[in-house]
Every structure is written in C-alpha cells, then in structure tokens.
Amino acid sequence: MKFLKHRFFYVIILGVIIASLIHGLVPVPEESKVTNGFFYSLLLTIAITFCIWEGSLAIDKRLNKLFSWDKHPMKRVLLQSVTNLIYSNSIILIGSSLFDYFVCKMPKDMQGKMSLAGLIVGSLITLIVMAFEIGTQFFKKWKASLLEVEKYKKETTEAQLENLKSQVNPHFLFNNLSVLSSLVYKNQDKAVDFISQFSKVYRYILDNNSKELVALETELKFIESYCYLLSIRFGAGISFKLSIEPEKLQLLIPPMALQLLIENTIKHNETSLEMPLLVEVFTQDDYLIVTNNLQTRALSEGSSKMGLKNIISRYKHYTESLVQVHATEKSFEVQLPLLKNQ
Numbered sequence: 001m002k003f004l005k006h007r008f009f010y011v012i013i014l015g016v017i018i019a020s021l022i023h024g025l026v027p028v029p030e031e032s033k034v035t036n037g038f039f040y041s042l043l044l045t046i047a048i049t050f051c052i053w054e055g056s057l058a059i060d061k062r063l064n065k066l067f068s069w070d071k072h073p074m075k076r077v078l079l080q081s082v083t084n085l086i087y088s089n090s091i092i093l094i095g096s097s098l099f100d101y102f103v104c105k106m107p108k109d110m111q112g113k114m115s116l117a118g119l120i121v122g123s124l125i126t127l128i129v130m131a132f133e134i135g136t137q138f139f140k141k142w143k144a145s146l147l148e149v150e151k152y153k154k155e156t157t158e159a160q161l162e163n164l165k166s167q168v169n170p171h172f173l174f175n176n177l178s179v180l181s182s183l184v185y186k187n188q189d190k191a192v193d194f195i196s197q198f199s200k201v202y203r204y205i206l207d208n209n210s211k212e213l214v215a216l217e218t219e220l221k222f223i224e225s226y227c228y229l230l231s232i233r234f235g236a237g238i239s240f241k242l243s244i245e246p247e248k249l250q251l252l253i254p255p256m257a258l259q260l261l262i263e264n265t266i267k268h269n270e271t272s273l274e275m276p277l278l279v280e281v282f283t284q285d286d287y288l289i290v291t292n293n294l295q296t297r298a299l300s301e302g303s304s305k306m307g308l309k310n311i312i313s314r315y316k317h318y319t320e321s322l323v324q325v326h327a328t329e330k331s332f333e334v335q336l337p338l339l340k341n342q
Contacts, residue, residue, distance in 0.1 A: 012046055048095040052088045052126070059083050073138075081130055088126045089119055152317050179233050194232055200225040208255040213318070213339060216288065217249035219258050223281070226259055230266065237271040243282040251338035253288060254314045260307045261290040261334050270295045283338070286321070291333040308334070 059080065067076045176198060183191035204222040208214055220242070227240045240262075262279055269292060271277045279292045312323045321337035 016042065016046075044095055044098065048091055051091050051095075055087050055091070056084055056126075059087065077134055081127070084126050084130060085123060089123065092119055175233060176229055179229075183232070190232070194229070197225040197228045201229065205256070211255050213252040214255045215249065216244070216251050216253055216338065219253055219255065220244060220249070222256075223258055223262070226262065230262075234266075234271045234277075236273055236276060238266075238277045238279070241278065241280045241282075243280070244288075245283045248283045248286075248288075248338060251286070251340060253336055253338065254311065257311050257314075257336060258288065258290065260311065261336075264307060265290075265292045265332075268296060269293075270297055284335075286338045287324075287335040288338055289333060289335050291331055294328070294330055294332050311336070 063076060063080055063083070067079060176194075180191060180194055180198070183194055201222065204225070208218070208222075223242075230238055231240070258281065262281075265277065265279050269277050275295050277292060277295065279290070281288070281290050283289070308323075308325070315321075315323050315337060318339050319337050323337065324335040326333040326335075
C-alpha cells in the first residue's frame with residue numbers, strides 16, 4: 001500500500017480502470033448524458049481513489065500504533081479490513097452523490113445501480129489492496145524470522161566458542177596443571193581428588209557445550225567441581241556460598257552461563273588472604289543470582305567483554321525476562337532468569 005514515490009501515478013491508473021469498469025457495468029442512458037460527462041466522472045473517480053488511497057495509508061499508520069502485526073495478526077486483519085471497507089464505501093457514496101448533484105442528474109432507477117456498481121468495484125479494489133498489504137506484511141515477518149534464526153545460530157556458535165575459550169585457554173590449563181604438580185609432591189590424596197574434579201569439569205564441557213539449555217541441578221554439579229579447583233588454587237583467598245531452593249533445581253539455564261559469571265569474578269577482582277573474595281550463588285523468585293564483593297584489580301586479566309553480552313543475547317531467544325546487572329561501590333550482582341520446560 002505504501003508506494004510512496006509513485007503512488008500518484010498509480011492512483012491515476014487505478015482511477016481510469018475503476019471509471020471504465022463502472023461505465024461498462026452501468027451504461028448511462030442517452031438522455032442523461034452531458035457534454036464531457038465521462039471526463040467529469042473520470043476526474044471524480046480519480047479524486048475518490050486518491051481519498052481512499054490516502055485514507056487507507058492513514059488508517060494503516062494509526063493501526064500500527066494500536067495493533068501491531070506481530071502481536072495481534074488476526075485482530076489486525078479483521079479490524080483493518082472492516083475499517084477500510086467502511087471508509088472506502090463512505091467515500092464512494094459521497095462521491096456518487098456529488099457527481100449526481102453537480103454533474104449529471106441520474107434517473108432514480110439508475111442511481112441505485114450506479115451506487116451499487118461503485119460499491120462493488122470499490123470493495124473489490126479495497127479487498128485486493130488489503131490482500132496485497134497482508135501478504136506483504138506476512139512475507140516481511142517470514143523473512144525477518146529467517147534472518148533471526150540465522151542470527152541466533154551465529155550468536156549461539158559465538159557464545160559456545162567464547163564459553164569453551166574461557167575454560168580451555170592456556171591460562172586455565174597452565175594454572176591448574178601448576179596446582180596439580182604442586183599437589184603431587186605435597187598431598188597425593190588431594191592431588192587425586194583434584195584430578196577427579198578436573199576431569200569432571202572437562203567432561204561437562206564436552207557433553208553440554210552444544211546444548212541450548214540444561215537443568216540448574218546439572219549446572220550446579222559442574223560448578224561444584226569448578227569451584228573446588230578454584231578453592232585449591234586460591235586457598236583462603238576465595239570462598240563460595242551456594243544456597244539453592246530445591247524446587248528450582250529442575251529449572252533451566254544456558255550451559256556454562258553460571259561458570260562464566262564466576263570466572264568473571266576471578267578475572268576482575270583481587271583474591272588474597274588480605275582481600276578474600278566471596279562469591280554467593282542463590283535463587284530468589286525465578287532468578288539465579290550471582291554476587292560478589294567488589295575489589296577491582298589494578299591490572300585485570302584481558303577480556304573480550306563478550307561473555308555477559310553473549311549470555312544476555314542467548315536469553316533473548318528463550319524469554320522476555322531480562323538478565324539484570326547491578327553494580328555498586330561494594331558489590332557486583334548478575335541475575336539470570338530461570339526458565340521452565342516448554
């Protein structure tokens with residue numbers, strides 16, 4: 001409907017077609033004809049077509065604000081069809097009356113036929129334009145949905161790669177292998193436990209890295225192993241407090257989303273005996289909350305700053321609930337929505 005650049009040309013062409021159709025359907029008797037009668041009726045038809053066209057544009061713009069095609073497709077189709085038909089038929093009746101009064105007084109038996117022909121042709125044109133508009137809107141939405149799927153696939157792949165990098169990067173391997181080599185000489189029993197937890201971390205990454213969602217209970221078992229490695233590495237410089245409501249364990253989150261948040265606390269905060277880091281993980285309402293005392297490092301590890309953005313982006317595909325981030329001078333908190341099985 002929105003041929004903005006050439007719509008006046010289309011209005012003239014459509015007006016000529018409609019005028020020809022009406023005169024073909026309802027021939028005017030010889031005694032009722034006036035000089036240049038067809039010319040006057042053609043001008044009036046073009047004027048009526050212009051009013052209907054521009055009015056339909058205005059109706060479309062107004063309804064876009066009230067009932068979007070995305071949220072109310074059926075209601076929008078019905079409401080726009082009825083509104084456009086009422087509006088166009090009203091314009092046609094008014095135009096017919098003006099033509100009858102100012103240009104050519106039609107016999108009473110011809111007035112009804114002419115009005116009926118105008119209404120039929122006008123209604124058909126309106127319905128055709130509506131069908132075109134509706135088809136265009138649904139085609140646009142279908143195309144947009146395909147682009148959204150491709151965008152989601154790309155973002156998911158990038159997020160999975162980022163999550164994998166966060167664990168399999170040389171720093172992570174080097175730090176944990178260094179801890180392991182130290183334990184082998186100092187405490188062989190603890191070294192065996194460390195190897196066991198280390199293997200569980202990588203087993204989880206291999207098993208769940210390609211999944212879109214996992215149960216919170218599954219993620220927490222992985223986090224316990226992950227936190228064990230961090231506790232051995234940093235000792236009393238870091239502590240973890242997990243408080244999860246049992247009824248929330250079967251709710252879902254993206255895999256390794258929780259791990260990534262805990263990893264970020266290590267990257268950006270001091271962890272020492274003098275400045276111990278406390279990381280708390282708990283549930284509240286339908287959110288999983290990760291918070292830590294803020295003690296920013298002077299020189300933090302390099303970061304792509306994509307981790308949290310990827311989590312936020314992934315959540316947009318599953319829920320309208322937002323990932324919430326709250327930072328104060330003393331703490332940093334991230335709230336992840338917990339998802340239900342659909």
